[in-house]
Amino acid sequence: MTSSETNPGPITHTSSRRVRANGDGTVYQRKDGRWEAAGYVLAPGDTRKRVSVYGSTRKEALSKLTEKIAASNRGVPVVSAQGSLAAYLTYRLDNVAVHQLRETTHTRYTACVNQYLIPGLGKKKLAKLAAKDIRSWLNGLRTVCQCCARGIDARRKPDAQADRRPRCCAIGKCCRKYLSPLTLAYIHSVLKSALEHAVREEEIPRNVARNVRTGTPRPRRFNPLTADEARTFLAAARGHRLHALFELALRTGLRKGELLGLRWEDLGLDASTAAIRRTLQRTRTGGLTALPTKTISSERRIALPAACVASLRAHHDRQAREKQQAGADWVDSGHVFTRPDGHPIEPATLTRHYKALLRRSRLRAIRFHDLRHSTATLLLEQGVELVVIKELLGHAHIGVTATVYAHVRLRLQRDAIDLLGRILGNLADSSVEPDDGDDPQLCAAPVR
Template sequence: MTAPKRKARANGEGTIYQRNDGRWEAAGYVLAADGSRKRVRVYGTTRKNAADKLAEKIADSNRGLPVATADSTVGVYLAYWLNSVAVHRLRENTLTRYATCIRLYLKPGLGTKKLARLTARDVRTFLDRLRTTCQCCAQELDIVRRRCCRIGECCDKLLSPLTVTYVHSVLKSALEHAVREDELPRNVARNVKTTVPRPRRFTPLTATEARQLLQAAKADRLHALYELALRTGLRKGELLGLHWEDLDLDAGTAAIRRSLQRTRTGGLTPLPTKTRASERRIALPTRCIESLKSHRERQEKERTASGTNWRERGLVFTTPTGGPLDPANLTRRFCVLLDQTGLRRIRFHDLRHSTATLLLEQGVDLVVIKELLGHAHIGVTAGVYAHVRLRLQRQAIDTLNDSLGTGNDDPDDPPAADVIR
């Protein structure tokens, strides 16, 4: 008895066959990212698995959604990935940085390469060239500004190792999606190893400098903000995004739910916290509770003085008329305060580092600091403050050396206990 013939697939459903390696391959025509119709191939462990993947892509294409294909160039695929994939899972500011990275570096360097033919060598060559090429010349800024190579004096404006690593990570993320959608068999960018850039050095305040800053800030209308920044380690956006409803001054707690950020499309916008771990409830120090109560009284007076000009947002820290504080303006105010106090210039974010450093030096457990700062993993906390932990280790070792190096045995010391193995 002969096996029944498989029903022929309808026009437009594509073709399916089993490969020599045992996997099933399905191919069909879809709407590509550049507006043309191109043949796409997907793979599956079973015939049904491959057919379902192809049907999903054809359905997206029939709805007018572009589908990435391995026949696309890297530039076309990156545009598709940015506008159809990354836009749904990235914060707006992160998406803007990704778009800038693609526009300035990835598209000019790899944009004309066929996605399916991209190799690890291509990626390595591109990154090496990126490290050694003057960006003023590469982006033709010298032509516009008539300087650098335009006048025969190259300024050697090279990208920092951190930026090169960031460009590499964006490319890896895009190609990883192509692998997940079976457009590529492997992520060639992952086969290229780049040097890990040295972490950015920060200069936290000492305990004496922190006290000096807080003393000088007492005359500032944002004194409560500086108290919170130094005593709790909150991020700038978290401080500016605090609402009065987030605070329970009687219980002495604060719920960190959002972060105020300036976006390209929405201006000053409250956004979700940086990570899920950043959404947390923290205990407020007594000094912070006192300063917040004073700040609320001052804000009530400003509301009365502003009258109809007051813009009620429910924010803790506002402009004198109730509007949200711009993060850039806060940075400028902070620099002025440092200059008036006679302290060295540091970043506002270094207040957060100062909090963690001072807590570590007081012997506070790393887990407690991790929860206070809202780090996703304790490894982040341990990595950022490794230099502090090393200094504490040295102090502990020096203490032990002092104890062992006296050479005088105390007759009253108890005998050594047996060690149980």
């Protein structure tokens, strides 16, 4: 018997713990009972850094780390809380918001970030940003002339006809162009949304922007048409090429983009209905583009008045004649409202036609969107229920309808109270006969 048979040597035990591959990171349990997973991911500046994520179970921590490594492999850098707020805002716009927001909304977010957030708070560390920093910055925005701060007047090209003469910082005289409370609330909401996403990604423990109160701004004022003005507007639009569009806007309250996005396949003229499925808008990258409706509730089916059905039939005949005249130059876009060659109408072009119509009818200058407000106001004044108006306008919640048209409801309440006052006043003036007890006994009666 050899020595190797008598002394086989130390026995080695294989570990039951699975060995993770190189680059997968490590997972271990901390002394406080939580699980921590750590690994290397892509950081801004084409560098790599080690990050740690935590979870109540090993599976949860490992899932969070795997998600970050997968994003890193796709080339998405992970922003550290020790980095600047400007770096995180840029990261969120380029890698998160661009996939979640409509292009028009993303454009507004980008303008807000570049014009206000980065110049004011961009140098602050994301982890060290405090509520008092945000409050001080917002208070400063309230008292700073934006024309002077951004050099708007200095960049203005002189043009006497367009009234582009220097009148502020270029001549040393401040025009006091301050931000409105509504704009300040919007800037604060963009910052709050970005920090909320940083909390979800566990970059920061809490959203400090929620501790800053900007106050509730007053709703934007609008100038709806009165009943007499609405009749004047419809009479002036009767001979216009886009008569059907203007009548549809005032009688149904559709938005500008919803009107321009209508296709003939969306209309059921025999059933007097219209399906609102899209909106036509000009975007920075795609040009004139058909986009989904503003909200899910905006995608709806509405009833068409008889006057709109008649004008749409006449518009269809006019479009058929224009198609015949254009011949080979006709572009069959399928839209209800088009240019004479079949191309969709630009929103800016519709605005010019609308303003010219107001001048011709000698009505006061109001926005095209105020036609929508005119529809709702006139319906409310006629006693139509709020829920019906909400469905017609496509508001997401009835609270939006109630808030926007609160002044109309207040006027209706005043009229109702005055009516009750007149009735009670008449009762007080009438003579009251004494009850002699000979009246017949009261009994229940059906109410129709």
